[in-house]
Structure formats: C-alpha cells, structure tokens
Amino acid sequence: MLEMSESENIHTNSNIITQEFIALEDFNATGAEQLSFTAGDTLLVHEQVCTDWWWAERSGCFGYVPSAFLHRGVEDVEDAWQDEEYFSTYGTLLHLEMLSDRPRTETYRQVIVSNSAALRGKVVMDLGCGTGIISLFCGRLAQPAAVYAVEASSVAEHTEKLVKLNRCEDVVTVFRSRAEDLMLPSKVDVLVSEWMGNCLLFEFMVESVLRVRDRWLKDGGMMWPSSASLSLVPCQAHADYSQKMEFWENLYGLDFSCLQPVAQEEFFSKPKFSHQLDPDDCLSTPCNVISLDMHTLSVSDLEKLSGEFRFTIERSGTLHGFTAWFSTFFHSLDEGGSSLELNTGPHAESTHWKQTLFMLDGPIGVEEGDCVGGAITLQRNPIWRRHMSITIEWRIKRRNDPTFCEEKTKRFPMWR
Numbered sequence: 249m250l251e252m253s254e255s256e257n258i259h260t261n262s263n264i265i266t267q268e269f270i271a272l273e274d275f276n277a278t279g280a281e282q283l284s285f286t287a288g289d290t291l292l293v294h295e296q297v298c299t300d301w302w303w304a305e306r307s308g309c310f311g312y313v314p315s316a317f318l319h320r321g322v323e324d325v326e327d328a329w330q331d332e333e334y335f336s337t338y339g340t341l342l343h344l345e346m347l348s349d350r351p352r353t354e355t356y357r358q359v360i361v362s363n364s365a366a367l368r369g370k371v372v373m374d375l376g377c378g379t380g381i382i383s384l385f386c387g388r389l390a391q392p393a394a395v396y397a398v399e400a401s402s403v404a405e406h407t408e409k410l411v412k413l414n415r416c417e418d419v420v421t422v423f424r425s426r427a428e429d430l431m432l433p434s435k436v437d438v439l440v441s442e443w444m445g446n447c448l449l450f451e452f453m454v455e456s457v458l459r460v461r462d463r464w465l466k467d468g469g470m471m472w473p474s475s476a477s478l479s480l481v482p483c484q485a486h487a488d489y490s491q492k493m494e495f496w497e498n499l500y501g502l503d504f505s506c507l508q509p510v511a512q513e514e515f516f517s518k519p520k521f522s523h524q525l526d527p528d529d530c531l532s533t534p535c536n537v538i539s540l541d542m543h544t545l546s547v548s549d550l551e552k553l554s555g556e557f558r559f560t561i562e563r564s565g566t567l568h569g570f571t572a573w574f575s576t577f578f579h580s581l582d583e584g585g586s587s588l589e590l591n592t593g594p595h596a597e598s599t600h601w602k603q604t605l606f607m608l609d610g611p612i613g614v615e616e617g618d619c620v621g622g623a624i625t626l627q628r629n630p631i632w633r634r635h636m637s638i639t640i641e642w643r644i645k646r647r648n649d650p651t652f653c654e655e656k657t658k659r660f661p662m663w664r
C-alpha cells in the first residue's frame with residue numbers, strides 16, 4: 249500500500265477530477281499496489297485507470313481498487329430508502345396477506361391477552377400498525393391509557409375508520425406519519441411492532457423501530473418483540489434443483505444444458521423467498537446463527553451481523569444449500585411471566601414469510617457424520633438502505649475421509 253509522498257509522482261494528472269465513492273462491500277487487497285476497504289467506507293477516486301481498476305485514496309493511503317465494489321456517493325442516490333415505492337406498496341390491501349397469516353396475527357393477539365392486566369393504564373405505540381389490528385387488540389382486549397397507532401402509508405385512512413367501527417376511538421389514536429417524524433404528547437411504556445421482513449431484516453424497518461425506541465420508549469419500557477433470532481440449517485432442495493437446473497438436460501429429447509450456467513445465475517444467485525422447507529429435507533439440527541436483543545441493539549449494529557455455525561450431518565443425502573428463518577420472542581410485562589414465541593421455521597405452523605433458501609453453486613453428496621462448519625454474514629447495503637447481502641462461507645469435512653476438506657463462499661444480494 250503506497251503512502252501519500254510516494255504516490256504524488258505517479259498519478260499527478262491535473263485534469264483528473266477526484267470523485268467520492270462508497271464501498272458496497274469489503275475488499276481485501278491481494279497485492280501491495282491494491283487498497284483494502286470495508287463496506288460503507290468513503291473512497292476518493294483520483295483516476296479511473298481502466299474499467300475494472302481505479303486509483304483511489306482512503307484516509308491518506310493510496311492503491312488500486314475494484315470499481316465493481318464501489319457506488320457513487322449516497323447524495324447521488326435519489327431515494328436510498330425507496331420510501332415512495334415502499335409506502336405505496338403498503339397503501340394497498342397487501343395487508344390482507346399479513347392479516348391472513350394466522351400464526352403471526354394470533355401470536356400478537358396472545359401477547360396482548362396474556363399481558364392484559366399489566367397493560368392497564370399503560371401507553372402503547374404500535375409502530376407500522378397497517379390496518380391497526382394490534383392496536384385494536386389492545387383497545388378491545390386490555391385497558392391501556394392510550395394507544396398510538398402509527399402508520400406512514402395511505403392505509404392509515406382505513407385504519408381511522410376501523411378504529412371507529414370497532415369502538416376504540418377513546419383509546420386508540422391514529423398518526424399518519426413516518427414514526428421517526430412523530431411528535432407525541434408523552435413517551436410510551438410499550439413499543440409493539442410487526443417489523444420483520446424476509447430473512448428477518450429485509451426492508452430494514454427495524455432501523456425505524458430502534459430510532460423510535462431511543463426517542464419515545466420510557467426507561468425500562470417493553471419492546472415487543474423483545475428479541476429475535478435467525479436460524480439456519482443445511483438442506484436438500486431436490487425439487488428446486490430439478491425444476492431449475494436438471495430441467496435443461498433433456499428437453500423433448502433435446503440437449504439444452506448450455507443454458508444451465510444462465511439458469512444458475514438467474515435462479516440461484518439470489519435467495520429464494522417464501523421457500524417451504526420440508527422438515528425431512530433438513531440434513532442436520534438447525535442452529536441459531538444471529539440473536540438480537542431489541543432493548544440493546546443499536547442502529548450501527550445493523551450494518552453487519554454475522555454468526556458461526558457447525559453442523560453434523562444427521563442423515564446422508566444431497567447438500568443443495570442452506571435454509572434460513574427467524575423467530576421473535578415477546579417477554580411478559582409480569583415479572584417472571586413466560587415469553588411467547590413466533591417461530592417461522594419449517595417445524596412450526598407455516599406463516600406468510602415461510603423460509604428463505606440459499607442454493608449453492610452445485611449439489612454436494614454428504615454422509616451421516618460429515619461436518620459442515622462456517623459463518624453467515626448479513627451485510628447491509630451502504631447505499632440502498634432497505635437491502636443487504638448475505639454471505640455464507642462453509643467448509644465440509646468428511647467423517648470417512650480425513651484428507652477431504654472443501655471450503656467455499658457465496659454472496660447472495662437481497663436484492664441489491
């Protein structure tokens with residue numbers, strides 16, 4: 249890596265315009281002339297030497313950087329949060345899908361019912377209330393002093409009517425606003441929200457929940473969900489592999505296999521949402537790879553979350569990939585009361601999220617007793633703030649062949 253003094257003789261070209269770029273992901277230099285950086289770093293590009301490599305500076309150090317890892321500065325991005333598109337999506341009766349999700353909606357109802365006594369006289373905020381069903385549970389199944397039903401999309405117009413129709417207007421007040429922009433009459437005792445996206449974090453509504461917690465939750469107040477975890481399991485996915493990959497090998501007697509690399513890129517380079525994992529396709533006992541405490545988690549923690557895993561294969565089969573899902577936990581307002589759990593995994597009643605499948609670049613036969621270790625990293629997109637990439641690193645060791653060790657890594661954008 250070159251220091252400031254050495255570099256001035258190499259790239260002094262007065263008509264070069266230095267431009268600021270943001271690093272989309274980590275880059276580890278593989279040569280002295282390259283410059284390492286971390287996702288989110290700001291780099292000054294002094295010369296776009298060629299298409300793929302630019303001459304750049306970070307904190308007084310210079311070197312070549314891969315242009316594919318960089319994006320123009322955030323100020324160039326019109327709408328890093330894509331709020332207009334995001335909230336217009338939720339202004340529709342997309343809420344029917346969420347209301348139809350019985351395990352999800354019933355869990356929140358159970359939380360209110362089992363805490364109804366402790367909620368008496370409390371002030372509750374329902375962040376991102378949608379049609380307001382959680383607020384209506386509070387108004388009808390408990391006796392809080394007030395419920396602030398906060399919703400930024402146009403569905404809030406309907407929420408007002410639903411509050412009146414269900415005779416909750418004395419307790420529930422609807423605020424049509426981004427929660428971050430709220431001015432409230434008081435802090436709240438309970439901040440309840442159904443913020444979870446695919447793979448737990450997609451949409452990153454969780455950032456809004458944390459910012460509102462820091463601004464409006466009383467000291468000692470309750471977050472519902474109180475904690476969340478991401479689980480992972482090595483799995484088979486014969487149907488997906490057959491339908492998207494083997495499909496091309498013999499098409500009406502014709503060989504279309506030259507399209508398989510295209511299919512690999514098109515179907516398996518990104519995660520598959522709403523995957524229904526058959527418990528019999530789990531090759532091991534699932535494990536928690538990431539746990540979030542909603543009372544202490546900070547917004548900066550969201551930039552990069554990672555966890556390690558170590559699976560022992562419990563049944564011989566084909567490792568096609570890994571499947572992820574989340575659980576959320578709701579602590580009781582009563583000291584020592586039991587928590588409630590919403591589990592979106594393959595062994596629980598199916599929810600509208602189902603699970604998320606990460607297909608590897610080729611199936612691998614595994615035997616009982618083999619070991620699959622590694623790590624998963626959720627790297628938030630420094631430009632497109634509702635997006636992230638999930639990188640899975642794994643290594644396979646075979647019980648019957650101590651000389652075998654295959655290590656690979658794959659990065660899945662969700663979606664940018």
Ligand SMILES: N=C(N)NCC[C@H]1O[C@@H](n2cnc3c(N)ncnc32)[C@H](O)[C@@H]1O
Pocket residue numbers: 335338375376377378398399400401425426427428442443444445446451453456
């Ligand atoms: N993945 C989810 N659970 N998404 C639920 C999102 C619901 O919360 C609403 N919402 C999301 N972020 C916000 C916010 N910062 N302020 C108010 N409402 C929000 C959104 O309009 C939709 O009704």
